[in-house]
Amino acid sequence: MKRKLLTSLIIASSFSAYASALEVKLADSAWDGVKIPVGQQCDKFGGEKPATPKLHITDIPSGSNLIVLEYSDRDSEKMNNGGHGSMSYSIDSASKTANIPSVPGHSFELPEKFTMIEAHRGAGWDKEGAYMPPCSGGNNHAYYVTVKAMKGEMVTAETVLELGKF
Numbered sequence: 239m240k241r242k243l244l245t246s247l248i249i250a251s252s253f254s255a256y257a258s259a260l261e262v263k264l265a266d267s268a269w270d271g272v273k274i275p276v277g278q279q280c281d282k283f284g285g286e287k288p289a290t291p292k293l294h295i296t297d298i299p300s301g302s303n304l305i306v307l308e309y310s311d312r313d314s315e316k317m318n319n320g321g322h323g324s325m326s327y328s329i330d331s332a333s334k335t336a337n338i339p340s341v342p343g344h345s346f347e348l349p350e351k352f353t354m355i356e357a358h359r360g361a362g363w364d365k366e367g368a369y370m371p372p373c374s375g376g377n378n379h380a381y382y383v384t385v386k387a388m389k390g391e392m393v394t395a396e397t398v399l400e401l402g403k404f
């Protein structure tokens with residue numbers, strides 16, 4: 239019984255790092271979180287200079303020095319859980335807010351402060367790159383980004399933001 243209680247306390251304390259959840263908002267008026275904007279789909283399905291939406295993040299825990307972004311397609315096993323690419327964005331550890339710029343799709347050339355963690359997993363399906371824009375061909379797949387504040391290797395806060403369906 240004591241062991242079970244101790245395990246429960248350890249698990250509960252590991253979640254306390256998430257007590258102050260990140261507030262993440264789409265900072266690009268074309269993105270509404272319901273439907274992927276026209277032109278922001280992958281090249282294979284007619285995208286026109288597709289890129290990630292700009293994000294505004296608040297409530298970043300003290301000491302966090304990176305924001306990790308994992309782009310996903312909830313309706314594709316292969317492309318879920320960061321399958322559309324994952325990258326980090328460096329921030330000042332004293333920052334409580336961050337404005338994350340767009341990252342172009344189908345490219346390994348990332349803007350300043352970004353580092354690729356994993357390229358998208360759709361090589362052979364569409365053009366290679368760090369980020370693959372929504373690419374379900376209009377099959378109404380749900381796209382989202384998991385946003386994590388990090389202090390070194392430790393996640394200090396995490397949230398999921400819906401990007402929309404395509």
